[in-house]
Amino acid sequence: MGRLFVFLVILLNVGVMMRCNGGKTSVYVRQVDKTIDMPLDSDVFCLPPGYNAPQQVHITQGVIDGTAVIVSWVTPDEPGSSLVVYWPENTTKKKVAEGKLRTYTFFKYTSGFIYYCTIRKLEHSTKYYYEVGIGNTTREFWFITPPPVGPDVPYTFGLIGDLGQSYDSNRTLTHYENNPLKGGAVLFVGDLSYADNYPNHDNVRWDTWGRFVERNLAYQPWIWTAGNHEIDFAPEIGETKPFKPYTNRYHVPYKASGSTEPFWYSIKRASAYIIVLSSYSAYGKYTPQYKWLEDELPKVNRTETPWLIILMHSPWYNSYNYHYMEGETMRVMYEPWFVQYKVDVVFAGHVHAYERSERISNVAYNIINGQCNPIVDQSAPVYITIGDGGNLEGLATNMTEPQPSYSAYREASFGHAMFDIKNRTHAYYVWHRNQDGYAVEADKMWFFNRHWHPVDDSTTADS
Ligand SMILES: *[C@@H]1O[C@H](CO)[C@@H](O)[C@H](O)[C@H]1NC(C)=O
Ligand SMILES: *[C@@H]1O[C@H](CO)[C@@H](O)[C@H](O)[C@H]1NC(C)=O
Ligand SMILES: *[C@@H]1O[C@H](CO)[C@@H](O)[C@H](O)[C@H]1NC(C)=O
Ligand SMILES: *[C@@H]1O[C@H](CO)[C@@H](O)[C@H](O)[C@H]1NC(C)=O
Ligand SMILES: *[C@@H]1O[C@H](CO)[C@@H](O)[C@H](O)[C@H]1NC(C)=O
Ligand SMILES: *[C@@H]1O[C@H](CO)[C@@H](O)[C@H](O)[C@H]1NC(C)=O
Ligand SMILES: [Fe+2]
Numbered sequence: 001m002g003r004l005f006v007f008l009v010i011l012l013n014v015g016v017m018m019r020c021n022g023g024k025t026s027v028y029v030r031q032v033d034k035t036i037d038m039p040l041d042s043d044v045f046c047l048p049p050g051y052n053a054p055q056q057v058h059i060t061q062g063v064i065d066g067t068a069v070i071v072s073w074v075t076p077d078e079p080g081s082s083l084v085v086y087w088p089e090n091t092t093k094k095k096v097a098e099g100k101l102r103t104y105t106f107f108k109y110t111s112g113f114i115y116y117c118t119i120r121k122l123e124h125s126t127k128y129y130y131e132v133g134i135g136n137t138t139r140e141f142w143f144i145t146p147p148p149v150g151p152d153v154p155y156t157f158g159l160i161g162d163l164g165q166s167y168d169s170n171r172t173l174t175h176y177e178n179n180p181l182k183g184g185a186v187l188f189v190g191d192l193s194y195a196d197n198y199p200n201h202d203n204v205r206w207d208t209w210g211r212f213v214e215r216n217l218a219y220q221p222w223i224w225t226a227g228n229h230e231i232d233f234a235p236e237i238g239e240t241k242p243f244k245p246y247t248n249r250y251h252v253p254y255k256a257s258g259s260t261e262p263f264w265y266s267i268k269r270a271s272a273y274i275i276v277l278s279s280y281s282a283y284g285k286y287t288p289q290y291k292w293l294e295d296e297l298p299k300v301n302r303t304e305t306p307w308l309i310i311l312m313h314s315p316w317y318n319s320y321n322y323h324y325m326e327g328e329t330m331r332v333m334y335e336p337w338f339v340q341y342k343v344d345v346v347f348a349g350h351v352h353a354y355e356r357s358e359r360i361s362n363v364a365y366n367i368i369n370g371q372c373n374p375i376v377d378q379s380a381p382v383y384i385t386i387g388d389g390g391n392l393e394g395l396a397t398n399m400t401e402p403q404p405s406y407s408a409y410r411e412a413s414f415g416h417a418m419f420d421i422k423n424r425t426h427a428y429y430v431w432h433r434n435q436d437g438y439a440v441e442a443d444k445m446w447f448f449n450r451h452w453h454p455v456d457d458s459t460t461a462d463s
Contacts, residue, residue: 022403026411050137052077056210058217066146086130155270158183159417161349164391189349190227190313227313273305279314302451306424315348322396342450349387425453
């Protein structure tokens with residue numbers, strides 16, 4: 001009986017965290033199996049039946065306010081119809097939009113026929129059905145448009161990064177799909193297929209990735225950020241145009257926000273203003289991205305969209321020994337703006353683990369004053385690294401010790417997160433590790449909006 005009690009106490013304590021110099025380093029130790037890609041004959045990669053059947057169907061937001069959707073798909077056999085037929089639930093009157101078709105080559109690979117079509121003037125908060133593959137094999141899907149943009153509109157975003165196509169990737173996606181919070185859209189922080197880890201960047205792995213994620217992406221928009229695995233720069237095989245497969249396959253509404261490149265842009269969705277930045281495009285002073293962001297931040301109207309969320313691939317605050325300081329040069333350029341405009345949260349990927357910071361800034365340094373330590377700053381965002389989607393490169397397990405004081409929580413496990421906006425002042429944020437049941441919350445935090453409720457929301461102060 002006594003032994004059983006001790007055993008139970010140990011069991012109950014497994015989830016309890018260790019205090020370090022900084023925040024918490026989870027004591028959860030994941031069993032480290034090798035992360036391997038699902039083989040080509042896996043169920044998740046199977047071809048839809050039928051002649052020239054559309055595959056890799058995916059949608060993303062098509063215009064700033066969410067009343068348009070970009071639908072994209074691929075057909076393998078011949079150039080087919082680029083039409084999308086769509087209709088709102090419970091009506092019979094169908095509408096048709098015409099898209100475009102393109103192909104690209106990469107070394108010895110030639111893509112299938114890639115279609116992309118923007119369907120516009122959609123009603124808010126409405127379920128639409130749509131069909132693609134008109135004339136050959138037609139497949140039907142659906143999506144739900146977001147509510148009108150407004151300050152107290154609740155909305156739940158999923159957060160996934162560095163997904164890849166391993167067995168762990170499939171677990172992450174399954175956990176997101178089964179999360180009881182039911183995300184309406186995914187904010188994806190870069191590194192999609194990891195095709196570039198294959199010989200000659202085997203673009204067949206871009207196709208398999210598209211088929212794998214279709215089960216979610218055909219039904220809800222994923223908001224894209226470009227990572228280093230999207231660059232596909234391979235001069236050794238004559239491929240010198242960066243981002244070629246990515247930009248041919250994943251179209252984003254960058255022009256709608258005045259951007260000149262698909263790598264940085266913004267959208268509004270419900271009560272959130274989402275700015276996507278590119279860690280792999282020029283961001284120094286006078287560059288197009290710099291000028292765009294300089295003009296963009298003052299446009300954010302917190303009365304209309306209280307929540308200011310920024311996505312990028314390479315994290316600025318990262319206490320793992322992987323990709324250490326890779327985000328530093330961009331931090332130097334843009335961090336003063338993030339503090340000035342009171343960004344609520346910055347999500348990044350790249351490091352294959354999970355970490356959440358306190359609200360901190362490091363903007364005092366000016367070369368000669370020596371003030372180079374991050375400090376607690378209630379105007380600063382929380383920085384979250386969520387590059388733990390589960391790709392074939394495996395987990396980042398090696399952390400810098402001691403844990404820096406700004407690091408609130410870190411853990412080397414695969415997983416996903418949810419950002420659940422309740423109203424203009426409160427958002428519930430939660431991270432889930434794949435080893436747990438779908439509803440188990442491994443790290444969580446109530447975000448208080450920096451514009452409407454800028455009180456201290458740090459989590460390590462008293463726990
Ligand atoms: C496939 O669709 C295209 C475009 O609608 C059409 O021209 C072609 O004849 C169709 N092929 C077959 C075999 O049905
Ligand atoms: C559509 O019809 C279904 C059942 O027929 C009903 O539950 C749903 O509320 C209807 N939706 C709209 C938008 O009218
Ligand atoms: C991927 O996950 C889905 C849903 O859980 C499952 O049906 C499928 O068998 C999995 N496939 C592989 C190759 O793990
Ligand atoms: C900000 O948005 C609110 C609500 O939509 C609007 O009333 C106000 O005019 C906007 N402010 C500016 C400066 O555009
Ligand atoms: C962790 O990283 C540090 C710094 O790069 C290195 O010195 C150390 O050997 C690594 N430890 C392990 C277990 O890989
Ligand atoms: C905003 O949401 C939080 C959390 O659900 C709640 O406690 C608070 O009362 C809400 N504020 C308003 C004004 O409804
Ligand atoms: Fe990366």
